[in-house]
Every structure is written in structure tokens, then in C-alpha cells.
Amino acid sequence: MTADTQIPRATAQRLPIYYYYLSSLHEAGIKRINSTEISEAIKFDAATVRRDFSYFGALGKRGFGYDVSALLDFFSKVLSQDKLNKVAVVGTGNLGQALMKYNFVHSSNIQIVMGFDVDPKKKELKIDNEKGETIPVYSIGDLKSELNKENVTIAILTVPGKSAQEVTDQLVDAGIKGILNFSPIRITVPNSVRVQNVDLTTGMQTLIYFVDNFENIKSAK
Amino acid sequence: MTADTQIPRATAQRLPIYYYYLSSLHEAGIKRINSTEISEAIKFDAATVRRDFSYFGALGKRGFGYDVSALLDFFSKVLSQDKLNKVAVVGTGNLGQALMKYNFVHSSNIQIVMGFDVDPKKKELKIDNEKGETIPVYSIGDLKSELNKENVTIAILTVPGKSAQEVTDQLVDAGIKGILNFSPIRITVPNSVRVQNVDLTTGMQTLIYFVDNFENIKSAK
DNA sequence: CAATTTTTGTGATCTTTTTATCTAATTCGT
DNA sequence: ACGAATTAGATAAAAAGATCACAAAAATTG
Structure with a gap:
């Protein structure tokens, strides 16, 4: 297999x-x-x-x-398309909410099942996804217990750069195995945790650099 | 320089x-x-x-x-942080609208100045960004004229996979120099146009693969 | 101000990734 | 069923990228 x-x-x-x-x-x-x-x-x-x-x-x-x-x-x-991967969104600001609502990371094997935020007011948020299911938002203090309850091992990190490392440490402590990192920080994790960086600004800046410096880039065939 | x-x-x-x-x-x-x-x-x-x-x-x-x-x-x-790069969002579905409203691709040198959509109803959309500015949405038929009017050379492509190539061809014809491609398709462009792919689903699938196959990946140090 | 420490910049080397080329298996038309 | 056409898989070569290791330069210390 x-x-x-x-x-x-x-x-x-x-x-x-x-x-x-x-x-x-x-x-x-x-x-x-x-x-x-x-x-x-x-x-x-x-x-x-x-x-x-x-x-x-x-x-x-x-x-x-x-x-x-x-x-x-x-x-x-x-690619484990047969098994369902439960995912949590950590940081329910604009980007986090958008990912939850519109299921941008969408594929049959990925399901966003909960959100977390430092702001306790966010708990009142009722975020409904496209299927009409309500995704609960918990306080970041309940990270470990809630993640373990639902057996979530993958997190989408959409917190501001300032708190990214601190929240990452909590995710690691809660037993998270993979982090899709949208923050502009390069987070530090132990060897056993995988990180995939998706920085929207970085992608755009790189593009602009490539456009402006077309001739200077090696093998821009 | x-x-x-x-x-x-x-x-x-x-x-x-x-x-x-x-x-x-x-x-x-x-x-x-x-x-x-x-x-x-x-x-x-x-x-x-x-x-x-x-x-x-x-x-x-x-x-x-x-x-x-x-x-x-x-x-x-x-990185041309001094010059302002005007950017258009092509495809004002959920992702496109979210990018316009919340300025996820945010940096002082990048400004989303217009949107385009095939659906003529979208023209009535009044999308306000975080600064309270209204970003106009035009019909995709007006691509060339509107882009040239404002001198826009960078596009964010957020259309469905099905129409991605067709729309890309129109962007190329309109003189676009760089495309930040959110569609799951690998678009074809002439040599003079730069493409940067940002596929949210791909990033997540790769992450899950890395998590599930930790031991099998080379130099996952 | 000489000795020691720090730290860059870079030639050399090693690793990874991509590409080119060749070989042999398989298909397909007749 | 045979011969030409196709095309994967393997091997080899090249290119790109990362890392090592050290001399040279500058800063710092006593």
C-alpha cells in the first residue's frame, strides 16, 4: 500500500x-x-x-x-482520497472565516470541522459552510481538548504573524501533525510535524519580481 | 539598479x-x-x-x-516596493470577492483596482475593500479596454478550472504580464508572461501526503 | 594596538532535480 | 501473425541548488 x-x-x-x-x-x-x-x-x-x-x-x-x-x-x-481528513482553522479572522465558509481548500477528503480564536467573542460566531453545516468556533484555550475529541491532526494557521509561533507551539503540544501555514512567519516545529507554507503576499511579490526582472532570472525559459 | x-x-x-x-x-x-x-x-x-x-x-x-x-x-x-502595482481580480466568485474585500494579498505596493466576471449580474456588485473604497466589477468582455485604461499588468486568476485557459488567453491578448493563478489548471501562456501558481487544495493535499508518508519522503529532515 | 573573535563571501563539493538518450515492450494496422 | 509505430522505463548526463569549509576582513577585547 x-x-x-x-x-x-x-x-x-x-x-x-x-x-x-x-x-x-x-x-x-x-x-x-x-x-x-x-x-x-x-x-x-x-x-x-x-x-x-x-x-x-x-x-x-x-x-x-x-x-x-x-x-x-x-x-x-x-493521496489518501479514501480517508476523511478532519481539519481545524486556527485564527478566525477574515481569511480563516473565508476558508471555513467557502471551503476554498476543497476536496472530498478534506473537511473543516472546527475553528479556534483567541478572541472569546468569536465563540458566538456561527459560521455556516456551503453545505449549510455550522462549524463551531472554540476558544484557543480549548485547543487540545477539542482537537483530541474529534481526532483532528491537521490545522490551517491563519493567525497574525505576531502570534503565529506561540499558537504553533500550542498546536504541537495538542498533537497536531501537519500545519498549512498562511502566516507570513516561518514557524518552528519539531521534526515530527510537517509544515506547508502558503503565503499569498509572498506569491504576489515573487510574481511582480519575475515580471519586472524577466531577463535577470535564470532559466525563465 | x-x-x-x-x-x-x-x-x-x-x-x-x-x-x-x-x-x-x-x-x-x-x-x-x-x-x-x-x-x-x-x-x-x-x-x-x-x-x-x-x-x-x-x-x-x-x-x-x-x-x-x-x-x-x-x-x-x-522588490519594487516603491512603485504601485495595480492588480485586477478575474473571476469574482467567493475567492475572488474575498481577495478584493479583505485584501489578503496585502502589501503597500499592491492594489487591487478592479474585478471582472463573465456573469453580467456581477457588475452590480459593489465590492468595498477594507479602506472603504469601492472596487468596480466589469464584464469580461471589457477586459482589454479597462485593463489598458488603468494600465494594469498583473492579474489574479480566480475562475473555475473549466474557463481558466480561455480567460488566460484573453488576459494575454489584453497585454497582461503576470498572472497569480489560483485555478487548479496549469495554464498555458507565451514566454513573455509570468505565472505563479497558488493552489490552496494542492497545498493541503501535499501536506496530508507528507504527514501520512513521513518516513517515505526523502530528506524530510 | 596586538590578539582574539566574529562573520562574510566564495571556491569546492555534494545533493537533488531535470532533461536527454537509449532499449525493449506493447500496440496496431494490414 | 508480422513489421512499423508508439511509448514506458531505465540509464546516463546535465543543470540547479544546497552545504561545507575556510581565507580574508572587520570588529571587539584586554
């Missing part, structure tokens, strides 16, 4: 991209695909695609390509 | 992180800093930090470190 080879980081980062693309092919009723076409759609070299897939074994057939359904099923398992 | 060396991609991606950190130091009244401390805060190796800086020349002093103000001023220029 689990891969027996060590998967390179860069490959792991591409897996959700493959998964999304395969889903769209499947929905469109496309039955087979080859590495060249995948390459064109996702903008990585065809050799990279084949190499990535090969870490998981021989998934394709020479002279034929890849069977979309089989590949999709496989990556579905690899 | 512009760097005379080719800046590696990886370095360019770290510039906004340095900038944010330096700003926070400056605000805190800290006058000098060394690569080791920077390294601890931003979680990249100290040698990487020094190497990154060195692409822009000798910014530090041996035996002393870096002067925070001077370094901040320098990166401020590198």
Missing part, C-alpha cells in the same frame, strides 16, 4: 497536480493518456512525469501509455 | 521572505543582524542566505553582519 521507495520532495509536490489532471480526464471520459500529453497539460517535462510515476512502480504500458482509471485509482490511494 | 547577475529561480522565490523578515526586524528597532540569525528565523541554511545576498553584491560586513536598514532599503528596491 505504501510506497517502498523514498519519494523525492519535488515529486511529492507534484502528486496533487497529477491527481487533479487525471480526475479531469476521467470526468471527460478519456480512457488512456501518455506522458507527452500529461506533460503538455501540467507543464513539466515528459521525462519528469515518467520518472515520477516510476517511483511508484511500473504504472504504464509501453506502446500504449497509461490507463486513466487505473492511474487515478492508484493516486487516489497514494 | 537592476542586478547584473542572473538570479537563480530559487533565490528569487526567497526574496519576499527576506523582505518580510527584515521589515519585522526594522519595526522591532533591531539595527544589525547576521546570517545565522536570519537562517534560524526563515529556516534556510545560513550559507544559502549569504549566497542569496551575494548575488546582489557584497551587502554585509565581515565580522559585523548586515545593517538592517540598509539591507531593507536594498531589498525594497529590488
Whole structure:
């Protein structure tokens, strides 16, 4: 079930991209695909695609390509699409609330089940998601107990930079295993906790830099 | 003014992180800093930090470190913090509206000045940002004229995957130079246009994969 | 002011990632 | 069923990126 080879980081980062693309092919009723076409759609070299897939074994057939359904099923398992991942939003400011309400991080295997905030007034907030379910907001003091009660191991961190590290420490103490960090701070966590940074401002600044310095960037092919 | 060396991609991606950190130091009244401390805060190796800086020349002093103000001023220029970048949001669904209202991509040099949508009803939307300014929403048919009128060269793409490529083609035709792509599609653009992908779902899926396959990821130090 | 400490900047090296090329398996048309 | 066309998977090479380690420069100390 689990891969027996060590998967390179860069490959792991591409897996959700493959998964999304395969889903769209499947929905469109496309039955087979080859590495060249995948390459064109996702903008990585065809050799990279084949190499990535090969870490998981021989998934394709020479002279034929890849069977979309089989590949999709496989990556579905690899990405734990079968199991439901309960997620908590920590920091229910504008961004946190927006993520809860509109389920921007949306996928069948991810469900935001609760929110936390330092401000006790936020407890009165009744945040309804798109399905009409009310997502409870708790005080940050109840982090540990509430997370454990529902067995939540993934957190979305949407607190201001100032309190990001302090709240992170509490999340770690509460047994959180993964943090999607929207704060502009690079948080410190022990080795056993995974962090994925999603900084909206950083992305935009990088883009502007790339636009302004087009000629100066290496391999901006 | 512009760097005379080719800046590696990886370095360019770290510039906004340095900038944010330096700003926070400056605000805190800290006058000098060394690569080791920077390294601890931003979680990249100290040698990487020094190497990154060195692409822009000798910014530090041996035996002393870096002067925070001077370094901040320098990166401020590198990242065009002095010039105002007008940005348009294309696709005023939940995510697009949230970005416009709450200015999540917020920084002094970035201003969202207009929105676009296929749905003509959206034109009646009066979206006020946090400063109380009303951001107009136009029909996507007016893309070219409105963008050119205000000299907008950066777009935030928040349309559904289905229409992402079609809208991208229109943006390119309208002369857009950079796209911050929130759609799950890897869009195709000509060589002269820069794309930065920010996929919320992908980030979360990658995180879950990293959490579930901790032992299988290479150099998850 | 000499000795010691600090800390940068960078050549050298190592690691990771990407790309190119080759080989052999499989398909497909006839 | 055969031969040409296709295409994955493997191997090799190249490129990009991270890290090591140390000389040189500057600061600090006694």
C-alpha cells in the first residue's frame, strides 16, 4: 500500500497536480493518456512525469501509455482520497472565516470541522459552510481538548504573524501533525510535524519580481 | 539598479521572505543582524542566505553582519516596493470577492483596482475593500479596454478550472504580464508572461501526503 | 594596538532535480 | 501473425541548488 521507495520532495509536490489532471480526464471520459500529453497539460517535462510515476512502480504500458482509471485509482490511494481528513482553522479572522465558509481548500477528503480564536467573542460566531453545516468556533484555550475529541491532526494557521509561533507551539503540544501555514512567519516545529507554507503576499511579490526582472532570472525559459 | 547577475529561480522565490523578515526586524528597532540569525528565523541554511545576498553584491560586513536598514532599503528596491502595482481580480466568485474585500494579498505596493466576471449580474456588485473604497466589477468582455485604461499588468486568476485557459488567453491578448493563478489548471501562456501558481487544495493535499508518508519522503529532515 | 573573535563571501563539493538518450515492450494496422 | 509505430522505463548526463569549509576582513577585547 505504501510506497517502498523514498519519494523525492519535488515529486511529492507534484502528486496533487497529477491527481487533479487525471480526475479531469476521467470526468471527460478519456480512457488512456501518455506522458507527452500529461506533460503538455501540467507543464513539466515528459521525462519528469515518467520518472515520477516510476517511483511508484511500473504504472504504464509501453506502446500504449497509461490507463486513466487505473492511474487515478492508484493516486487516489497514494493521496489518501479514501480517508476523511478532519481539519481545524486556527485564527478566525477574515481569511480563516473565508476558508471555513467557502471551503476554498476543497476536496472530498478534506473537511473543516472546527475553528479556534483567541478572541472569546468569536465563540458566538456561527459560521455556516456551503453545505449549510455550522462549524463551531472554540476558544484557543480549548485547543487540545477539542482537537483530541474529534481526532483532528491537521490545522490551517491563519493567525497574525505576531502570534503565529506561540499558537504553533500550542498546536504541537495538542498533537497536531501537519500545519498549512498562511502566516507570513516561518514557524518552528519539531521534526515530527510537517509544515506547508502558503503565503499569498509572498506569491504576489515573487510574481511582480519575475515580471519586472524577466531577463535577470535564470532559466525563465 | 537592476542586478547584473542572473538570479537563480530559487533565490528569487526567497526574496519576499527576506523582505518580510527584515521589515519585522526594522519595526522591532533591531539595527544589525547576521546570517545565522536570519537562517534560524526563515529556516534556510545560513550559507544559502549569504549566497542569496551575494548575488546582489557584497551587502554585509565581515565580522559585523548586515545593517538592517540598509539591507531593507536594498531589498525594497529590488522588490519594487516603491512603485504601485495595480492588480485586477478575474473571476469574482467567493475567492475572488474575498481577495478584493479583505485584501489578503496585502502589501503597500499592491492594489487591487478592479474585478471582472463573465456573469453580467456581477457588475452590480459593489465590492468595498477594507479602506472603504469601492472596487468596480466589469464584464469580461471589457477586459482589454479597462485593463489598458488603468494600465494594469498583473492579474489574479480566480475562475473555475473549466474557463481558466480561455480567460488566460484573453488576459494575454489584453497585454497582461503576470498572472497569480489560483485555478487548479496549469495554464498555458507565451514566454513573455509570468505565472505563479497558488493552489490552496494542492497545498493541503501535499501536506496530508507528507504527514501520512513521513518516513517515505526523502530528506524530510 | 596586538590578539582574539566574529562573520562574510566564495571556491569546492555534494545533493537533488531535470532533461536527454537509449532499449525493449506493447500496440496496431494490414 | 508480422513489421512499423508508439511509448514506458531505465540509464546516463546535465543543470540547479544546497552545504561545507575556510581565507580574508572587520570588529571587539584586554
